[in-house]
Amino acid sequence: xxxxxxxxxxPNDTFVFDAWAHGRVPGAPRLDVTFADIDVTNGWxxxxxDTHDVLKVSYAVLPWILDEYALLPCGGALGRGCGPxxxxxxxxxxxxxxxxTVAVPSERSTAxxxxxxxxxxxxxxxxxxxxxxxxxxxxxxxxxxxxxxGLVIHEARFTYKNYGLHCLADMGEHWETTTGLPxxxxxxxxxxxxxxxxxxLLAESARASVRMAWDDPAASRPYVMExxxxxxxxxxxxxxxxxxxxxxxxxxxxxxxxxxxxxxRAAAEGLVPPLGPDAxxxx
Numbered sequence: 001x002x003x004x005x006x007x008x009x010x011p012n013d014t015f016v017f018d019a020w021a022h023g024r025v026p027g028a029p030r031l032d033v034t035f036a037d038i039d040v041t042n043g044w045x046x047x048x049x050d051t052h053d054v055l056k057v058s059y060a061v062l063p064w065i066l067d068e069y070a071l072l073p074c075g076g077a078l079g080r081g082c083g084p085x086x087x088x089x090x091x092x093x094x095x096x097x098x099x100x101t102v103a104v105p106s107e108r109s110t111a112x113x114x115x116x117x118x119x120x121x122x123x124x125x126x127x128x129x130x131x132x133x134x135x136x137x138x139x140x141x142x143x144x145x146x147x148x149x150g151l152v153i154h155e156a157r158f159t160y161k162n163y164g165l166h167c168l169a170d171m172g173e174h175w176e177t178t179t180g181l182p183x184x185x186x187x188x189x190x191x192x193x194x195x196x197x198x199x200x201l202l203a204e205s206a207r208a209s210v211r212m213a214w215d216d217p218a219a220s221r222p223y224v225m226e227x228x229x230x231x232x233x234x235x236x237x238x239x240x241x242x243x244x245x246x247x248x249x250x251x252x253x254x255x256x257x258x259x260x261x262x263x264x265r266a267a268a269e270g271l272v273p274p275l276g277p278d279a280x281x282x283x
Contacts, residue, residue: 001198003030003032003194004034004052005031005033005055006034007035015220016075016206016209016244017033017075018213021033029201029202038186039108042061042106045065046061056076056188058108058111060108060109060262060263060266063279064272068191069191069192072282073251074203078184078185078245078255078259080182081172082157082183082243083171083173084114085170086170088148094118094123097148098124101148101149102115103132103150104131109153110184115171117265142163143164154239155231155235155236158238158239171183179258203283224236256280
């Protein structure tokens with residue numbers, strides 16, 4: 001069996017899938033890997049015409065795709081202290097964003113959902129224009145005054161000061177303070193048409209792959225750095241340390257509570273369709 005999978009070239013994904021992608025997980029299906037940014041995979045999942053069997057997507061897109069895809073209970077990214085940031089040229093408060101232009105990496109991302117939930121409380125009258133922009137262009141755009149603020153994710157947590165920017169607000173901190181739950185970011189989904197037995201095998205394979213990466217981090221190093229887009233190795237290590245954790249091996253009770261909590265709150269705000277009672281069930 002050979003399955004088509006798409007995930008990002010980010011260090012957390014290559015770290016998690018290295019052993020599986022290179023045939024080191026006993027009994028796991030072989031993988032045909034496509035690298036794509038999460039905004040692209042979100043679109044593929046929603047299109048209904050994509051041919052990949054397994055995709056890394058934003059948790060925010062789940063309400064639109066769970067009829068076709070099942071959420072795997074492992075392999076994704078949840079955590080604490082790892083949320084998206086709102087960056088500006090000058091220090092300030094949420095009120096300063098009223099009517100302002102904000103660059104975001106995707107309107108289907110978990111980052112954007114968290115931002116919308118935060119803005120509903122902290123930005124009187126709401127922000128102005130929201131501009132979708134490739135992730136790597138957001139910090140330069142804020143620095144150069146092309147937009148008033150930018151919503152950033154991943155390694156930008158460690159590099160935004162290099163652009164002379166200020167962190168106006170931490171979306172993850174707001175989420176954790178108001179809910180006590182971890183931050184749901186990226187999910188691994190697989191086609192329900194593969195059947196329960198194959199879905200269970202995929203979950204076992206993903207779980208085994210991440211545990212092998214933890215047991216021997218050096219083994220994944222070449223794969224991680226090959227696709228890290230010239231990222232500083234120390235930043236790559238910070239990235240992995242932040243986004244690959246116990247929830248990657250198993251969502252568990254708190255992980256599922258975080259996912260359902262985010263999507264329930266977002267549905268109450270009219271940002272996503274409501275979830276059915278068994279929508280997150282696996283397989």
